[in-house]
Amino acid sequence: MPYINLRVAGELNREQKQQIVAEFTQTMVRVANKPAEYVIVTIDEAPLAGWGWGGQLLDEAD
Amino acid sequence: MPYINLRVAGELNREQKQQIVAEFTQTMVRVANKPAEYVIVTIDEAPLAGWGWGGQLLDEAD
Amino acid sequence: MPYINLRVAGELNREQKQQIVAEFTQTMVRVANKPAEYVIVTIDEAPLAGWGWGGQLLDEAD
Amino acid sequence: MPYINLRVAGELNREQKQQIVAEFTQTMVRVANKPAEYVIVTIDEAPLAGWGWGGQLLDEAD
Amino acid sequence: MPYINLRVAGELNREQKQQIVAEFTQTMVRVANKPAEYVIVTIDEAPLAGWGWGGQLLDEAD
Amino acid sequence: MPYINLRVAGELNREQKQQIVAEFTQTMVRVANKPAEYVIVTIDEAPLAGWGWGGQLLDEAD
Numbered sequence: 001m002p003y004i005n006l007r008v009a010g011e012l013n014r015e016q017k018q019q020i021v022a023e024f025t026q027t028m029v030r031v032a033n034k035p036a037e038y039v040i041v042t043i044d045e046a047p048l049a050g051w052g053w054g055g056q057l058l059d060e061a062d
Numbered sequence: 063m064p065y066i067n068l069r070v071a072g073e074l075n076r077e078q079k080q081q082i083v084a085e086f087t088q089t090m091v092r093v094a095n096k097p098a099e100y101v102i103v104t105i106d107e108a109p110l111a112g113w114g115w116g117g118q119l120l121d122e123a124d
Numbered sequence: 125m126p127y128i129n130l131r132v133a134g135e136l137n138r139e140q141k142q143q144i145v146a147e148f149t150q151t152m153v154r155v156a157n158k159p160a161e162y163v164i165v166t167i168d169e170a171p172l173a174g175w176g177w178g179g180q181l182l183d184e185a186d
Numbered sequence: 187m188p189y190i191n192l193r194v195a196g197e198l199n200r201e202q203k204q205q206i207v208a209e210f211t212q213t214m215v216r217v218a219n220k221p222a223e224y225v226i227v228t229i230d231e232a233p234l235a236g237w238g239w240g241g242q243l244l245d246e247a248d
Numbered sequence: 249m250p251y252i253n254l255r256v257a258g259e260l261n262r263e264q265k266q267q268i269v270a271e272f273t274q275t276m277v278r279v280a281n282k283p284a285e286y287v288i289v290t291i292d293e294a295p296l297a298g299w300g301w302g303g304q305l306l307d308e309a310d
Numbered sequence: 311m312p313y314i315n316l317r318v319a320g321e322l323n324r325e326q327k328q329q330i331v332a333e334f335t336q337t338m339v340r341v342a343n344k345p346a347e348y349v350i351v352t353i354d355e356a357p358l359a360g361w362g363w364g365g366q367l368l369d370e371a372d
Binding site for chain 2: 127128131132133136144147148151152156177182
């Protein structure tokens with residue numbers, strides 16, 4: 001029943017999402033003995049203009 | 063002051079959202095004695111391609 | 125596959141949690157046609173001293 | 187390493203987001219002695235039709 | 249109706265929490281024209297052993 | 311800047327947490343080209359009595 005939320009700045013393509021879901025799930029199976037069919041992963045792709053870091057929006061950092 | 067976040071794969075229509083908000087709020091009032099005007103519900107409709115389950119994206123499951 | 129997170133200020137007893145999980149799940153089944161066995165509910169009981177509302181911590185509001 | 191998630195109903199313009207990120211970060215530096223470069227802020231602008239309050243969607247409240 | 253969740257590694261004392269809640273709320277009022285009585289802040293104090301950064305738990309970083 | 315939140319029912323020991331943080335971070339580096347020093351992982355260990363699944367609390371499922 002592990003629930004994993006991944007939030008990234010910018011976008012991921014489909015192959016990246018598939019690979020991330022597969023690998024996170026395998027980690028939970030191998031390391032924490034969770035059945036794969038209970039592992040849920042959600043991915044949020046957030047715009048750079050919606051992230052701040054060090055007091056600035058990501059898209060104004062240089 | 064209960065705060066409820068619902069995340070669903072795919073979309074809900076307006077009537078479904080109204081009904082869910084109304085029912086979740088009634089549950090909190092009736093079961094937990096919270097005033098209705100303090101209950102907040104947020105709904106996130108996430109694309110199927112952003113959910114993984116059992117190691118696969120939802121839209122590739124068969 | 126709906127995922128519901130409920131955050132409340134203070135504690136709920138076991139009967140309240142059972143009832144909330146049962147009712148939220150029934151709502152998702154009835155209103156959104158989701159299978160009950162896919163509905164996940166997590167409950168976070170947060171201390172009053174960890175909530176602010178109107179600019180004050182909940183436990184100093186009068 | 188503080189992580190701050192702000193969820194608002196409706197939209198913020200770019201200047202508002204910049205100001206919010208700058209001020210939240212300054213608060214964490216000044217009040218909690220966190221280095222600015224460790225403070226992360228994410229902003230979610232949610233549609234009014236995805237928020238319920240008092241048992242109603244925000245866009246039907248009067 | 250802004251909802252702000254702050255997650256910090258380690259603990260904050262009561263004065264820090266009060267100050268953070270007050271300042272975040274003032275920022276939302278001043279910058280985003282939100283009424284103070286609608287601003288909600290929740291604070292999660294997470295143990296260092298529950299945070300990873302750069303591939304390590306925070307309490308093993310040197 | 312990926313931010314990953316893992317919520318599990320029950321507890322993980324220290325070695326499991328270290329391994330999960332290391333592997334999730336490696337996945338983000340390898341698959342999504344993110345620098346390891348930007349990857350943040352937070353782990354929430356939630357009590358079984360705070361999870362519902364299929365309309366029941368996890369600790370009453372049989």
